[in-house]
Amino acid sequence: MLITASSYPFLNVFWDILIIFCWFLYIWMAIVAFTDIFRRRDISGWGKAAWVFLIVIIPWLGVLIYLIANHDGMADRNEKQVRAAHAQFDQAVREAADKAGPASEIETAKRLLDSGTISQAEFDAIKAKALATH
Numbered sequence: 001m002l003i004t005a006s007s008y009p010f011l012n013v014f015w016d017i018l019i020i021f022c023w024f025l026y027i028w029m030a031i032v033a034f035t036d037i038f039r040r041r042d043i044s045g046w047g048k049a050a051w052v053f054l055i056v057i058i059p060w061l062g063v064l065i066y067l068i069a070n071h072d073g074m075a076d077r078n079e080k081q082v083r084a085a086h087a088q089f090d091q092a093v094r095e096a097a098d099k100a101g102p103a104s105e106i107e108t109a110k111r112l113l114d115s116g117t118i119s120q121a122e123f124d125a126i127k128a129k130a131l132a133t134h
Contacts, residue, residue, distance in 0.1 A: 029063045030055060036074050037066075039081075102130040 037043075037051050055062035067074075109126040112118045118126075 026059060026063065029067065030059070032074075033063050033066045036070065036077065039077065040073075042073075105130040 033055055034052070037048050040048070043051075051062075051066055055066060106127050109118065109123050109130075113120065113123040
């Protein structure tokens with residue numbers, strides 16, 4: 001049977017789109033809530049199980065209750081996580097920058113000289129090359 005525009009009116013299309021939008025909205029909010037629940041370290045396993053039970057058994061109401069009850073904590077935990085990731089990135093950049101300079105090359109050559117792996121002439125050549133390239 002061929003469905004035509006006259007057999008599927010605009011309000012039915014609008015209603016279907018609204019239902020699909022609400023379904024995706026609920027899934028997004030549930031994922032945010034579940035992610036926050038399982039990242040938390042301040043509640044016990046029983047507390048986490050209770051929140052999951054509430055969100056699964058009473059879907060919309062459970063998610064809304066969680067978001068209302070924990071909105072400040074969610075924001076604080078998210079901000080703390082972003083700051084930690086930023087600090088970790090900054091530390092990695094600092095370490096990479098420290099390793100790339102001539103001082104690092106000379107320091108490595110000095111350790112090799114002290115251990116007897118290279119001679120004084122080789123050390124001088126590495127030092128001259130490091131200072132000349134930078």
